[in-house]
Amino acid sequence: MKLFYASGASSLAPHILLEESEMVYQLERVNLDTKKFQDTDYNLINPKSYVPALEIEHGNILTECAVILEFIARTSPDKSFMGAYGSQDYWEQRMWLNYIATELHKNFISPFRNGNWLPNTVESKQLVYQRVLPRLKLINQKLANQSWLVNNQFSAPDAYLFVITNWLQRLEYGFDGLENLSLFDHRMRNRHAVQNVLRQEGKPHSLKDDKA
Ligand SMILES: N[C@@H](CCC(=O)N[C@@H](CS)C(=O)NCC(=O)O)C(=O)O
Structure with a gap:
């Protein structure tokens, strides 16, 4: 498998999910x-002109972040990145992936x-923040009594949520009133796989605009 990133x-x-999978x-x-x-x-490779794209075999390309995450989860079932199809965990994970x-x-x-x-x-920048804040507060509330989004176990939507908490810092919005999200961000950064990935990726992608 090859990830375009x-x-x-x-x-x-x-x-992150690929690194966690140990594939x-x-x-x-x-x-x-x-x-x-x-x-x-x-x-x-991807006429939609955006990342991510995952080449699962030569010429067979998957796009759409949520779909790619589910594919990786299905390809490494022993890791429980998503519940069995049709289980309550599965549908909750689907909802979070779609929501994010x-x-x-x-x-x-x-x-x-x-x-x-x-x-x-x-x-x-203010308009965007006004738009996302109520949605972030909802997740912040969800994380009041649990470490991870679904069934208190790390799963695919947590990897996606980390993209967002990482952007919250990068775009200098911060975590005011979002303390549980801040703790979630720390938990993610403590994971060995996340540290490897951040090291591999290095500086954020855009050189034209550091806020991109
Ligand atoms: N619908 C796509 C959206 C992907 C997307 O927006 N990717 C951004 C980076 S986060 C991108 O590559 N944008 C193209 C660009 O900035 O030129 C998905 O869910 O994967």
Whole structure:
């Protein structure tokens, strides 16, 4: 399997799950400014023009972060990254994956890269925060009495949530009123696999705009 990623982008979630899985995988770093990896046009791999993408065998590409996370979970069933299909845990994990993808991920990144639909201004940054804060508070509440999102065990949506808590820091929103999320972020950073991945990925991807 080969993961196409950009440092610190949402591809961080499948990267963490791959590392946690202890499976053999390869990485291909994509430059989101040029949409190239090595000297190749990344749009040939993923015409949607974004990361993550996971090549599961030559020419067979999966996209969409939540789907890739579920695929990795299914490929390493002994790790319990997702419950058995149809179980209560499974449906809760599906709900969180969808919630993070639609309510947080896409609301979060809008203003911070050239070419996105909101200009990169102070006002945009405040608008984004107003939009995501109630959603973050809901998760903060959920984490009041448990360490992980579902059944108090690390699972696929936790890897995705870490992308968001990592962005909260990177975009300097901080964790005011979100103390349980801050503790969650610490728990994630203490995981061996997460430390490996952060070390491997290095500095966040955009050089044009440090807030991207
Ligand atoms: N719907 C996609 C969205 C992926 C996405 O927005 N990826 C961002 C990075 S977090 C990206 O590569 N954007 C392209 C760009 O910034 O040029 C998913 O859920 O995986």
